[in-house]
Amino acid sequence: EAQVTQNPRYLITVTGKKLTVTCSQNMNHEYMSWYRQDPGLGLRQIYYSMNVEVTDKGDVPEGYKVSRKEKRNFPLILESPSPNQTSLYFCASSLFPGTGGLDTEAFFGQGTRLTVV
Amino acid sequence: SQQGEEDPQALSIQEGENATMNCSYKTSINNLQWYRQNSGRGLVHLILIRSNEREKHSGRLRVTLDTSKKSSSLLITASRAADTASYFCATDTARGSTLGRLYFGRGTQLTVWP
Numbered sequence: 568e569a570q571v572t573q574n575p576r577y578l579i580t581v582t583g584k585k586l587t588v589t590c591s592q593n594m595n596h597e598y599m600s601w602y603r604q605d606p607g608l609g610l611r612q613i614y615y616s617m618n619v620e621v622t623d624k625g626d627v628p629e630g631y632k633v634s635r636k637e638k639r640n641f642p643l644i645l646e647s648p649s650p651n652q653t654s655l656y657f658c659a660s661s662l663f664p665g666t667g668g669l670d671t672e673a674f675f676g677q678g679t680r681l682t683v684v
Numbered sequence: 685s686q687q688g689e690e691d692p693q694a695l696s697i698q699e700g701e702n703a704t705m706n707c708s709y710k711t712s713i714n715n716l717q718w719y720r721q722n723s724g725r726g727l728v729h730l731i732l733i734r735s736n737e738r739e740k741h742s743g744r745l746r747v748t749l750d751t752s753k754k755s756s757s758l759l760i761t762a763s764r765a766a767d768t769a770s771y772f773c774a775t776d777t778a779r780g781s782t783l784g785r786l787y788f789g790r791g792t793q794l795t796v797w798p
Contacts, residue, residue, distance in 0.1 A: 571726075600785075600786075602788075607790065608790065609772070609788050609789055609790035609791060610727075610772070610788040612785065612786075615785060625785075655724065657726060657727070659727075659786075661786075671714075671715070671717075671776050671786065672717065672729045672732055673717075673719075673727075673729065673774075673786055674729070675719075675726035675727040675728070676726055677725060677726045678724065678725065678726050680724070
């Protein structure tokens with residue numbers, strides 16, 4: 568079954584304690600991204616990756632890191648979490664549009680609800 | 685911002701009625717997509733319409749696109765209580781530095797009462 572898997576689904580942590588949210592997809596997609604969703608603000612992109620070892624900042628990258636060592640995995644790292652990073656996080660993957668006019672339908676994980684106290 | 689904006693923010697209807705949601709965007713697009721999100725869950729892709737298409741159907745869904753007005757609408761016919769969810773439009777500009785990025789609106793919360 569084609570899917571994007573995020574872990575953990577729920578996480579409560581304390582300010583300053585480093586954490587990693589994992590994301591894995593089994594569709595051989597080139598493009599992966601992380602979003603955060605906050606009430607009234609919709610989905611905002613944090614980081615994205617066009618392929619292995621290629622990552623770039625989205626709209627709200629401050630306080631986050633990512634890596635793309637393998638095509639299927641795209642972990643989100645919070646080196647020193649703060650309460651303003653309390654949010655619902657989504658990982659998504661899609662084909663890379665590039666040439667050929669491929670459509671970029673995105674597949675989303677089930678989300679990680681993070682609370683930083 | 686290239687973000688799409690949905691209208692209305694919230695919509696409440698009875699089962700069997702049609703639900704119409706609108707999306708406006710700012711820049712040229714490659715395609716526009718609609719997603720659905722059940723409360724607290726991941727987004728699920730519903731339908732994609734390319735910039736050279738004007739209308740598309742999928743089951744009870746009908747999407748229109750007017751590139752001259754930079755707007756799209758999603759119509760859900762004969763709505764059911766199970767259609768209760770948030771609906772988001774997302775634009776794919778697919779060019780230059782934004783290649784591959786999707787820009788989401790803030791969503792329309794649809795409630796369908798039995």
